[in-house]
Amino acid sequence: xxxxxxxxxxxxxxxxxxxxxxxxxxxxxxxxxxxxxxxxxxxxxxxxxxxxxxxxxxxxxxxxxxxxxxxxxxxxxxxxxxxxxxxxxxxxxxxxxxxxxxxxxxxxxxxxxxxxxxxxxxxxxxxxxxxxxxxxxxxxxxxxxxxxxxxxxxxxxxxxxxxxxxxxxxxxxxxxxxxxxxxxxxxxxxxxxxxxxxxxxxxxxxxxxxxxxxxxxxxxxxxxxxxxxxxxxxxxxxxxxxxxxxxxxxxxxxxxxxxxxxxxxxxxxxxxxxxxxxxxxxxxxxxxxxxxxxxxxxxxxxxxxxxxxxxxxxxxxxxxxxxxxxxxxxxxxxxxxxxxxxxxxxxxxxxxxxxxxxxxxxxxxxxxxxxxxxxxxxxxxxxxxxxxxxxxxxxxxx
Amino acid sequence: xxxxxxxxxxxxxxxxxxxxxxxxxxxxxxxxxxxxxxxxxxxxxxxxxxxxxxxxxxxxxxxxxxxxxxxxxxxxxxxxxxxxxxxxxxxxxxxxxxxxxxxxxxxxxxxxxxxxxxxxxxxxxxxxxxxxxxxxxxxxxxxxxxxxxxxxxxxxxxxxxxxxxxxxxxxxxxxxxxxxxxxxxxxxxxxxxxxxxxxxxxxxxxxxxxxxxxxxxxxxxxxxxxxxxxxxxxxxxxxxxxxxxxxxxxxxxxxxxxxxxxxxxxxxxxxxxxxxxxxxxxxxxxxxxxxxxxxxxxxxxxxxxxxxxxxxxxxxxxxxxxxxxxxxxxxxxxxxxxxxxxxxxxxxxxxxxxxxxxxxxxxxxxxxxxxxxxxxxxxxxxxxxxxxxxxxxxxxxx
Numbered sequence: 001x002x003x004x005x006x007x008x009x010x011x012x013x014x015x016x017x018x019x020x021x022x023x024x025x026x027x028x029x030x031x032x033x034x035x036x037x038x039x040x041x042x043x044x045x046x047x048x049x050x051x052x053x054x055x056x057x058x059x060x061x062x063x064x065x066x067x068x069x070x071x072x073x074x075x076x077x078x079x080x081x082x083x084x085x086x087x088x089x090x091x092x093x094x095x096x097x098x099x100x101x102x103x104x105x106x107x108x109x110x111x112x113x114x115x116x117x118x119x120x121x122x123x124x125x126x127x128x129x130x131x132x133x134x135x136x137x138x139x140x141x142x143x144x145x146x147x148x149x150x151x152x153x154x155x156x157x158x159x160x161x162x163x164x165x166x167x168x169x170x171x172x173x174x175x176x177x178x179x180x181x182x183x184x185x186x187x188x189x190x191x192x193x194x195x196x197x198x199x200x201x202x203x204x205x206x207x208x209x210x211x212x213x214x215x216x217x218x219x220x221x222x223x224x225x226x227x228x229x230x231x232x233x234x235x236x237x238x239x240x241x242x243x244x245x246x247x248x249x250x251x252x253x254x255x256x257x258x259x260x261x262x263x264x265x266x267x268x269x270x271x272x273x274x275x276x277x278x279x280x281x282x283x284x285x286x287x288x289x290x291x292x293x294x295x296x297x298x299x300x301x302x303x304x305x306x307x308x309x310x311x312x313x314x315x316x317x318x319x320x321x322x323x324x325x326x327x328x329x330x331x332x333x334x335x336x337x338x339x340x341x342x343x344x345x346x347x348x349x350x351x352x353x354x355x356x357x358x359x360x361x362x363x364x365x366x367x368x369x370x371x372x373x374x375x376x377x378x379x380x381x382x383x384x385x386x387x388x389x390x391x392x393x394x395x396x397x398x
Numbered sequence: 399x400x401x402x403x404x405x406x407x408x409x410x411x412x413x414x415x416x417x418x419x420x421x422x423x424x425x426x427x428x429x430x431x432x433x434x435x436x437x438x439x440x441x442x443x444x445x446x447x448x449x450x451x452x453x454x455x456x457x458x459x460x461x462x463x464x465x466x467x468x469x470x471x472x473x474x475x476x477x478x479x480x481x482x483x484x485x486x487x488x489x490x491x492x493x494x495x496x497x498x499x500x501x502x503x504x505x506x507x508x509x510x511x512x513x514x515x516x517x518x519x520x521x522x523x524x525x526x527x528x529x530x531x532x533x534x535x536x537x538x539x540x541x542x543x544x545x546x547x548x549x550x551x552x553x554x555x556x557x558x559x560x561x562x563x564x565x566x567x568x569x570x571x572x573x574x575x576x577x578x579x580x581x582x583x584x585x586x587x588x589x590x591x592x593x594x595x596x597x598x599x600x601x602x603x604x605x606x607x608x609x610x611x612x613x614x615x616x617x618x619x620x621x622x623x624x625x626x627x628x629x630x631x632x633x634x635x636x637x638x639x640x641x642x643x644x645x646x647x648x649x650x651x652x653x654x655x656x657x658x659x660x661x662x663x664x665x666x667x668x669x670x671x672x673x674x675x676x677x678x679x680x681x682x683x684x685x686x687x688x689x690x691x692x693x694x695x696x697x698x699x700x701x702x703x704x705x706x707x708x709x710x711x712x713x714x715x716x717x718x719x720x721x722x723x724x725x726x727x728x729x730x731x732x733x734x735x736x737x738x739x740x741x742x743x744x745x746x747x748x749x750x751x752x753x754x755x756x757x758x759x760x761x762x763x764x765x766x767x768x769x770x771x772x773x774x775x776x777x778x779x780x781x782x783x784x785x786x787x788x789x790x791x792x793x794x795x796x
Contacts, residue, residue: 062746063744064746069751071728071732091744096716106736108732318497334469338490338504339461339498339506342461342490345490346460346461348460349462349464349747349751
């Protein structure tokens, strides 16, 4: 720590994972397409090792996956985690992380990483941000300080952070935007991508383009054509899971995913629930990220093989059974629902870690099962099983 | 979990630790006394395994050692942890813990445990509590509900919790109490011990008596004689580290420890800093507990081989070095001071766990070194080394 002189953003060579590619571009390898759905089994080779896809990526917003240190994540089998450009540029700043050798070394995570562009988060700031052709001006939520995020600046920050995959700076227009606004926004996002590509150093990280278009099939199609006309190591779908009903989202993804190149990884940003994952894997998505498992865990909402468990509920006060009898995570192997309920109610810090470990395990083992099911051409059966469990309305814990 | 029908308070036989004694009384084995100090190397055989002494016991107030789950504690080599009767009787209540099979099973800790009597904490409640010959009436800090804690009730609660070692219900009079108050209090504590002994089921847990007397040598001597006249598996010194200057405390312990039987474990309650530990081990103390390592960790105050580090300080913002270069804990092996500072400042939950792991490791490895030094008849040298590091005023991190 702090003694090696290797390239910033990369761990010392002896700490790197399975190295199938030299530092630089990631490479997608399509292994198999499920016999009866669009589900794809593949591999993403990155400078920090190979990712088995489809994959779920836990979110490490400010330089840690909340409540879980790298030891927990490694034991959980997390293959890749996310960092958020918006949060990290403000604190501790990308300059500091760069000086510390890049994000991998700073947070002591030697497996692959992906950073977002900051776009989604600055747009979420509401009235304090202003969009122009140049970029987005906004005020920090921490100290009110003014910042300007542009395609060039986003790429610069992300390259200093040094993740394996970096994302294009785009606008995610509100789903209910008027059609003229959508059209103008999509055209600007395409111009922004061209600027990202110009700013991008291909030797360091792999830039993914982002297709927007909300729930409008014709806009999605036109934007996918524009974005995918630029040859990039991967492509993402943005603007889903931003408030629309899950069936509309699944339908939109089902229409949009096949618009992306078959020989590149397809990343659905900010998604989602277990039901979302199996539906969208079936449409050909390879990569997912979402704060849902970690955020709900910190609010006592736990996902199990029997539905949702709101562990703070009084009904669990004397429940000697494990949270999920079918789960093999550290939490379920060692603790009763009664104890987990006590820890949460008593506001013991350990509750947040144990809950987070369980939910992440639920998401990550689901994806493991997804991969195995695709390999065996029985993904449709798994999809049905998960749909039956989480059928709308989702199993609530009244 | 939840399926065995074994005795409440004991884990199923297959989960128990090194069993040198049958369920029931603990047994102290004195292995060696240091050549030039009073430091004792021994073993405490308990129903949940053998404890190498001198030992430091992390405090698990409300059923968890704050920020550390059992997996962390096991990796840290914690031999025994504490539970607090006052907190547990209020939430989740001893009745619930008893129904769940006792504290060991409830919290999934299969190594030895000790519970305090609740006395110290109810006395700390201030004006809401009232002391009579019968016991102490108090109002819960959680909901204001009235409770009465008596010697009999304290033993009853502790036996339901089922720790290996339980403590007598005593009064810890304020150190500045008038002498007549002290004398009356000590006499009452002796009567309370007699009531505890009558209530105590010797087949389940081992009751330790507590000697009070503040900083008055004659009162300590007289009370030690009264308490130790009752044959018990162990004895404790209470009423130290309650606000007096460390040198006065060390002097008081040096006077008081030899008043306790040589063939029984000697437990100094609520102590203390690394300096306190080596001073009091030198006076013949075998067991310690204190919230200091865990509480300070959650406030960014970390203890290292080079003195105190207030990790939130700006001076560490770009410090690439480990928190303590001489430390082998998970935190020091994997993270820089810069990252730990960032996590704390950004209020990331992981900061609290990483800090707590480090401080507990500091305390527990110090005790490991203490034990090795006693075995080798070089405890005085270790004592000098620790005194030199923490000489008053303690090394501050300005």
